[in-house]
Amino acid sequence: SKSPIRVAVTGAAGQITYSLLFRIASGAMFGPDQPVILQLIEVPVEKAMKALEGVAMELDDCAFPLLKGMVLTDDPRVGFKDANWSLLVGAKPRGPGMERADLLKDNGKIFISQGKIIDEVAAEDARVAVVGNPANTNCMIAASQAKRLPAERFTAMVRLDQNRAQAQLAKKAGVDLTTVKNIFIYGNHSPTMFPAFGHATIGGKPATEVITDSAWLQGPYCETVGKRGAAIIAARGLSSAASAANALIDHVRDLTTPGAIHSIAVKSNGLYGFDASVWAGMPVRTTTPGSYEVITGYTMDDFAKSKIAATNKELVEERAAVADML
């Protein structure tokens, strides 16, 4: 049988992880024959560590056959030690009246430190996936600190946006959502993101031939996907949690499944009109487990180009706000 992989998770007593950890331990992320050891990281605050103990008690109480051990810690050096995957979910939320630049800087400090430590102590094959917002820029910051690990090992999550886009297109077309394919998210995980429909297919046909209302695609569709996070908060009083956890399951599962085609935020290298050193959502094909190539063949019309320019501008501004920290 396989030896366990070590999965470090930050924000381990938060609401996303309360859905996430149970699914990792049940095999949904790495498969039904892959044992895992969870290395759970929280902040050094009594309330957080106490809550984390409660989560670990519940994980015990699930008697998951694949869960071979747990580490509970407020020391990232312990938590990231020998980790094969580091899932960076914890982040500082935006407080009332807080400026965006301050949010970027406060999170910058966290991700500089975590990037450095992961680079020093994580496993040889370490992979990092960032969920904590602002996810793209946090990922860029963490990667900037790595001397050992290549930048390609650091990805940020745009999969929740992809899943939202797929569901909206299926609903509009009145089809089963499994028939909707090649939905890709370009750019930032923020309302500026571009949920491209130009290369999507529905039942094997171009989506734009099935949904001929281009005003809907360019307007309400992009807007609904872009503002879905805010709509969830307005309805639920809390931000997306189970769907975010589910999206991270999809992100890592597809990134460890050769041949899978999906969207992740990666170092752009100048592709699709993005600035070379921002982390932008892109279509990728998984090559070997944990590695990918960006799918480069897609042409963009003027609408797509303008959407990409807008989300790229935001990413460049976010990087500029933290440039002095890198």
Ligand code: NAX
């Ligand atoms: P919660 O506030 O419920 O949980 C966050 C947890 O992280 C807290 O328990 C906190 O103590 C911990 N934490 C903070 N800083 C930490 C650090 N330096 N090391 C370890 N733990 C730390 O937030 P939750 O709703 O779970 O959301 C977590 C993050 O995901 C937020 O930044 C949120 O904005 C982001 N999201 C990103 C999404 C995406 O698609 N990329 C979608 C969902 C979500 O909004």
